[in-house]
Amino acid sequence: MTNDAQAPALFDTMSTMRAMRRLKSDPVPEELLEQLVQAAVWGPSGGNMQAFQYVVVTDRQVMAELAPLWERCVDAYLATTGKYAPEGMDEEAYGRMVAAIRYQRDHFAQTPAVIIPCYQFPEPRVDEEGLAASAAALGPEGLAQMASTQERFQTLAEGSCVYPGVQNLLLAARGVGLAANITIWHLMLEREWKAVLGIPEAMNTFAVIPVGWPKGNFGPVRRKPVAEVLHRDRW
Template sequence: MTTETPLSGAPAGDATDPGLFATMSTMRAMRRLRPDPVPDDLLNRLIQAAVWAPSGGNMQRFEYVVVTDPAVMAELAPLWKRCVDAYLATTGKYTPAGMDEAAYARMVAAIEYQRDHFAETPALIVPCYQFPEPRIEEEGLRLYAEALGAEATERMGRIQERFSALAEGSCVYPGVQNLLLAARALGLAANITLWHLFLEDEWKAALGIPDAMSTFAAVPVGWPRGRFGPVSRRPVEEVVHRDRW
């Protein structure tokens, strides 16, 4: 008979809860990483977890750039610094409404630590995706407009760019979440960032990513310097609207 050992920092609860719940409830954004390498087999397991995620239309058009070469990481470090500094000078300059100032200051300190030690990051994963060229026929457009109605068709024309970005992102981010959960389960620290998009062209050039390919995140991965622990989130009662808003 085997006995399961609770995950460090997992909240107390029903012993019959699946381990996944403990994993999710202690999956902090861990930005302070040790420089120790992450074995390739563990990184492959993270990508495998990402690949298992849902894929829109089952197209599976995702690609993952995995950086572990210290020379490449050192080349990316100045780009990371510029992106982080741009964030901290604007959105990141202000404590979000409702958040404790001391807690936010600790988070900023962790962001600055990661910025200043980025060249020592053991691994960086960049999820990419590219939709195929759409096949649009006149008859299909007619049926599309008929199904939506004139007003909704005109409205969709105005938000098509946003719709396409969300559709593409919906094919990527389930995989990123799987990757983050797998990292936590394996004892690895990771966090999702979008700041690289400030200088996406420069990042793509440094990593040889084709111009037509879109990047959706930059996920630093490594062994944590700190400890995992319960996340602080709004209670369910505050965020649920039953049946209607």
């Protein structure tokens, strides 16, 4: 929570936006879910291409099909990356987080809604003159660097068109009192998730966001002090 009485209300929303994994099974009204997607659509998109799509799941049968996939992905995560507390994180706090992850795993079939943001870049137009100008601007060394980072560049370019909208969605959920959290564990079994949801093979998925009314309370997030992460003018 900010101590600045003049800070915008949005700051209070951000500072209390915990990842909420314990959800009530009560349904979320369709109009609220559409508001969340609307907030996501308002987010910036590279070149304003807006090539995103959002799959919203509320059907109990579909959720029951996704639940075993979620369980496998969570178990795979907990067996490796999620096995130990990150450096500097309190063990007790980490234990509470893992307990919440397991709760969500065990009750996933009762999740009121799940939102899956998707994105697929349009096919690029071939512009020989433009490519030549781009190469000239970068120079030989720059071209070599670009070649070595092309795959990462593509991934980040798509992500930068999706995740600002996802953050808008999470903030909107918090603003209307809904609990939500972002995960990417589904990528371990993305093909199976796509098959259940009918998502085209060429479409990339970027998150699975469970949404519902919280069982617990919102509260201040625990984050590093700004002084530990801020570099002014240079590293």
